[in-house]
Amino acid sequence: MSDDERSGAFDHLFTAAVRDGLGEEGYGSWRSIDEPDAVSLSFGFPYPESFPHDELVAAAEAVFEEERDTALQYGGGDYADRLVEVVAERERDRGIDCGTENVLLTNGATHAIDVVCHTFLERGDEVFVEAPTFMGTLKLLGNYGVEITGFGNDADGLRVDAVADELERREEAGETPPKLLYTIPTFQNPTGTTLSRERRERLLDLAEAHDFVIVEDDAYGALRYHGEDLPPLAALDESGRVVRTNTFSKTIAPGVRSGWVLADEEILEEVTRMRAGGANTFTQGVLGRYCTEGPFEENVAELRGRYAERRDHMLDRLEEHMPPGTDWTEPDGGFFVWVTLPEGIDTDELLPRAAEEGVTYLPGEQFFPDDRGEDCLRLSFSHVSHEEMERGIEALARATRSRMAEH
Ligand SMILES: Cc1ncc(COP(=O)(O)O)c(C=O)c1O
Incomplete structure (x- = not known):
């Protein structure tokens, strides 16, 4: 609808963040x-x-046949539970010390990032990001009415030295640090760059020293074509302040809308409380079957x-x-x-x-x-x-x- 066609009759009822964005296009309208x-x-x-069309058809048929009573119920069946185990196991394979108690399945990574933001962010809070960064997260952060501060990237990823300088300056000036730092450390969107090991360690030290949470978006981490894997931030983290978000959009299909949050149990409990409506347990069942008995790997x-x-x-x-x-x-x-x-x-x-x-x-x-x-x-x-x-x-x-x- 164009601005001329809008009556504005409900504007006073919308949230401040919605009012700020009136006339702007929504998520996905790049x-x-x-x-x-x-x-x-x-x-x-x-x-x-x-x-994997045929493999997903076979998995769906198996779920319908074997879990007639539970697959379509709110809680889902055993295959849906298996997906949580698959995720925890794959994350352990990446070097992260975790179990199913650290995993919350979501309807994709965007949903995962959104529910993490919902848990931590209030209007007026500040989030540090790489600049450039994934436009979907920028749009989503706009919904929370937060300040966004961007730090440059180079061939070794986020300029952690620039983040450190800014944090130190703020500390000296008595200003507050950000609440969250959102980063895509591995094969970043849009630059494709990867954060070096040294910078990963420094970033974790900074998060601890200045008391903020790192949101590690690892949407592409499973898709390496050259070189050696680096440990995810969550694998190097000893303080529980890295919240990971991830997705099956790039390794299975975006249409399955399935992803997850992986976090310290204390954080995950609150993230879970904020995730109203649950997630798509039927799809999780199909993926649970495909990942454990189909040729996922x-x-x-x-x-x-x-x-x-x-x-x-x-x-x-x-x-x-x-x-x-x-x-x-x-x-x-x-x-x-x-x-x-x-x-x-x-x-x-x-x-x-x-x-x-x-x-x-x-x-x-x-x-x-x-x-x-x-x-x-x-x-x-x-x-x-x-x-x-x-x-x-x-x-x-x-x-x-x-x-x-x-x-
Ligand atoms: C870095 C990054 N994070 C998250 C997403 C969103 O993933 P999903 O389809 O699971 O919502 C994308 C998709 O392009 C992405 O590039």
């Missing part, structure tokens, strides 16, 4: 261009053939191989086609490459021209809590075929060169 003939490198969608291993090829293809095509002065990240995992165009090119302005040439992407500004990022853009290599990727990068190169010629 600014992009819908150009049917253009290759979309905009979104982090898994490629369609990655979905084999499929994730296969995904790593396929995504690695896509990542390499995108980097090769960027190298081949983009004009001098263009920079990009080289992620070891995840779905994204973060591109910085030659100076003076605004990626938001360039988008219609790029779409005409045959490609769409997400402009960098959408990933910042402030006005930065105008010469950057995010490309996703997760969804399109090699041939489409080639066409898309060629189109991006043409659009960039034609803009450069006008300077």
Whole structure:
């Protein structure tokens, strides 16, 4: 509905956060261009053939057959319970000391982050984030009316030194630290970078010294294509102040809307209290069966191989086609490459021209809590075929060169 069509009759009844955002678009409405003939490198969608259709059908049939009385009940059946065990076991495999008492299943990672925010945040609180960071979390934080402060990233992830400087400055000035620091330390969205081990340890020390909670979003942690795994923040944490959020969206399918929160028991109890409406126990049952008796691990291993090829293809095509002065990240995992165009090119302005040439992407500004990022853009290599990727990068190169010629 346009602003002219709104009556405003109910505005006084809405929360202050809703009133602040009137007229703005909601969660999921990322600014992009819908150009049917253009290759979309905009979104982090898994490629369609990655979905385990037949395996999920078999799992659903087994759940219906074996759990007739419980599968569709509020609490779900044994297979749903098994999913909690699968999650705890996989998290232990990552080096985290945890059991099922530390896991709360949710309807995806966004739901997980939301319920964590609901537990900790009040209007006027402050949250530190990486800048750039996942635009979904930025939108979600907006719903809580909190201050968002962004700290830069480099090739080793979040600039923890900048966070430390700011915390020290505040301490000296008698100002409060943030309540939460939200980070995607591994294969970050949108930059693809990974926080080094040293910085992980320093960040944990800072959280303890300045008494804030770290929200570790590990949506892509299972999808490493190069190099050695690093321990998650939660595996290095000895104070119980890392709350992890994660999802099956990238390793099974986004449509199953299943994720989790993993936290210290004392925190998890309150997060659980705040999660009204429960989660989708029937889907959990299907996933519980698929993960324990289906080829889940084999499929994730296969995904790593396929995504690695896509990542390499995108980097090769960027190298081949983009004009001098263009920079990009080289992620070891995840779905994204973060591109910085030659100076003076605004990626938001360039988008219609790029779409005409045959490609769409997400402009960098959408990933910042402030006005930065105008010469950057995010490309996703997760969804399109090699041939489409080639066409898309060629189109991006043409659009960039034609803009450069006008300077
Ligand atoms: C870093 C990050 N966190 C969370 C999510 C949301 O995951 P879900 O589909 O489980 O809500 C995404 C999805 O793109 C993401 O990139």
